[in-house]
Amino acid sequence: MHTSGRDTLPKQGIPDGHTATTWLRVLTVTWVNSFTGHAVDLDAIGVVRRRRDVAVVVNASQAICARPFQAAATAVDAVVSCGYKWLCGPYGMVTDATAVLTELGVERARIHRELFYVEDAPPPEVHHAEPPAGPGAEVTVILDGRTSTVTVPPGTPVLDGAQKVRPDLPFACKGGVCGTCRARVVAGKVTMRRNFALEEDELRAGYVLTCQSLAVSDAVTVDYDG
Numbered sequence: 001m002h003t004s005g006r007d008t009l010p011k012q013g014i015p016d017g018h019t020a021t022t023w024l025r026v027l028t029v030t031w032v033n034s035f036t037g038h039a040v041d042l043d044a045i046g047v048v049r050r051r052r053d054v055a056v057v058v059n060a061s062q063a064i065c066a067r068p069f070q071a072a073a074t075a076v077d078a079v080v081s082c083g084y085k086w087l088c089g090p091y092g093m094v095t096d097a098t099a100v101l102t103e104l105g106v107e108r109a110r111i112h113r114e115l116f117y118v119e120d121a122p123p124p125e126v127h128h129a130e131p132p133a134g135p136g137a138e139v140t141v142i143l144d145g146r147t148s149t150v151t152v153p154p155g156t157p158v159l160d161g162a163q164k165v166r167p168d169l170p171f172a173c174k175g176g177v178c179g180t181c182r183a184r185v186v187a188g189k190v191t192m193r194r195n196f197a198l199e200e201d202e203l204r205a206g207y208v209l210t211c212q213s214l215a216v217s218d219a220v221t222v223d224y225d226g
């Protein structure tokens, strides 16, 4: 919640009784807090607005579509909202909320997701019938413009194997959930054991979760930069 002093507003945005040079008190408030889910009581804000002659601007990004809202029935002066939804939480909640938003007509491309954890049993691991023979695959990683190559034994994820020569490779959960280890396969082939983080368009573009990727070709190159 913020208050500010003098604001210069476009002509059409000046509340009754004010001019462009009037000292105007503005209260900007986020309706629903992204992290706590706490919702500010807009009716109570309206009472303050009337008593103190304060212009009220509400950020409704997290609330729009989730809570009933009628602009004309509130005492706020302006409502702003981003054109995206960010769903952050456990897998089941994020999946269900995605389905609801999709049913409501929200384009899938406008829904961004961050999984905190997966409470369901993991899907069966995928094992390729013919992993590279011998000591393993030659895995090349590109990060921050620097290229490194290492032999990764069969059954060892690309991330784990490559960390032996590149401890700076990004990761967090190592469970296929957070997406931090995302990289693009630019040569060779991998198979992923599980994926709760990447969207279909990312998969089509060649992105993989390196913590879940097993090499299925003799040589693999993954690019963390692009």
Ligand code: FES
Pocket (backbone or CB within 6 Å): 170, 171, 172, 173, 174, 175, 176, 177, 178, 179, 180, 181, 182, 197, 209, 210, 211, 212
């Ligand atoms: S480190 Fe989280 S998905 Fe790979």
